[in-house]
Amino acid sequence: MNAAAIRRRWLLAGRFALAAVLAWHAGAGAQAGRAEVAELRFGVLPVGGVVESRENWTPFLADLSRAIGRPVTVHSAASYASLDEAIRRRQIDLSLLSAQLALDAVSQRHMNVLAQVQRHSGAPDHxxxxxxxxxxxxxxxxxxxxxxxxxxxxxxxxxxxxxxxxxxxxxxxxxxxxxxxxxxxxxxxxxxxxxxxxxxxxxxxxxxxxxxxxxxxxxxxxxxxxxxxxxxxxxTPQAQFVVRSDFPAELQKKLRRFLVGYGQGRGPRAESQREVLKTLHAALGYVAADNKALLPAARLQYELARQSALNAQWVNEAARQARLQRIDAAYAQQVAALRDSGIGVDRP
Incomplete structure (x- = not known):
């Protein structure tokens, strides 16, 4: 069976699996309530459209649901602003975010970095x-x-x-x-x-x-x-998987193990998972990361703030310098927080 056929079969199986999970959640949730069912809400920012994004993520999320033993629901957002608002309202538990959204989620929205898209020197730069x-x-x-x-x-x-x-x-x-x-x-x-x-x-x-x-x-x-x-x-800085920081540390680590292990190894399941990763533009899979992975994004935000201040109109030079000093202080504080927070990556 060629790769395209494997991918089609896996996508179809994934859709049925996730549909079954969601149906189970709807029935069980009506009786047991959200706290007992404890579904995981995954945030998706549509790249092309809502339907396309949902279909691409369906087999991955079906595997995730089986791995953690709880239903996974999808929260699709139409824009960066609506996704950020959903994170602020605690309507999303786990999401793959661009570097700046991930930085905001960790710095302001009580999230932690778990993993990032894996790259190597031979892969095309993003x-x-x-x-x-x-x-x-x-x-x-x-x-x-x-x-x-x-x-x-x-x-x-x-x-x-x-x-x-x-x-x-x-x-x-x-x-x-x-x-x-x-x-x-x-x-x-x-x-x-x-x-x-x-x-x-x-x-x-x-x-x-x-x-x-x-x-x-x-x-x-x-x-x-x-x-x-x-x-x-x-x-560009890499995209990051982030999770709510108030989740138990063991659950955060379990999610990280799933992400890092997805598509790795041998056998039909791993081969099918690698086909799924290709549709998600992460052919090499994911590598463990923590909040320090956001330091490049913080540096980029700092450079944007400084250049914006340098290009702005000010009443006098003293006001400009005061603004630059505040930017420097905020950046130093942010760097220290990123280095000291989150679930650290176990080193061999």
Whole structure:
């Protein structure tokens, strides 16, 4: 049986398994209540759409449910803001988040890092990119930086690392361009939304990233052929699995063992799990991590805050320096907290 057939069979089996788990939860929950059933609520941020994201995660979450012996439900969010709000309201117990969302969840929302997407030196880097139309009237980086007010921008949420933070920190602010105010107009949405906006002529330039642009090529090959990359960032900080910090330490470690072991080893089950990981753009699986894994994201946030302060208008230089000192102090405090919190990774 080829890999595609294995993946299809596993996806179908996973959907039935998770459906059974959810049905069991609905019946048992009506009698026993939330506390006794103790389901695990997994947060998903749709990359392309709600249905696609749910289907991609279904077999993984069915395996997770079996491994921990409790039902798993899915909370799908339409935006970074709604996902962050759900975490704030304690409506999500476990989630895979982009670096900035994970940093906010750990620093402000009482979450801990458990694991992160595994990479190695031979794998393609995950980088932020800028997309323009190949045949568009505006399709060079030089013109973009020289005349941003003539360009229509499609970008990600302010908490999106590749959709906003990296382009702002590494390209626009160093050229004294503030993304929120310098462009002719802007569209804010998912990576799929921004790519489609440029491909269909509704925007001139879009922020995106290498991973999601490759996914876009597979789903919208005609539209993707209209686009080209004119800028790439440095590699982005990695996505992190985070869990509620008030969960028992043993449960947090059990979840980490599941994540790290998923798709590892030999046999039909491991092979099927590796096919699932490919659909989740984590072909190598996940590696154990703790809150210190967010230090690169904290550094990026610090650089954004400093550059924003340097580019802002101030009543005098003393006010600017006072703001910079507060930023430095807050960063030092955040670094210390990340180093001292969370469930540490057992070292051999």
């Amino acid at each position: 980088r932020a990119v800028l997309l323009v139309r190949r045949a568009g009237p505006r399709n060079t980086l030089e013109d973009l930086l020289a005349h941003p007010e003539q360009w229509r921008l499609a970008r990600g949420d302010n908490r999106s690392v590749s959709g906003f933070i990296l382009p702002q920190v590494q390209l626009f602010l160093p050229n004294r361009i503030v993304m929120e105010t310098r462009f002719r107009s802007e569209i804010v949405g998912t990576h799929q939304t921004t790519a489609l906006a440029v491909a269909n002529g509704d925007a001139d330039v879009a922020t995106n990233n290498t991973t999601d642009f490759e996914r876009f090529r597979q789903q919208f090959p005609v539209e993707a052929d209209r686009l080209q990359v004119i800028w790439r960032s440095e590699p």
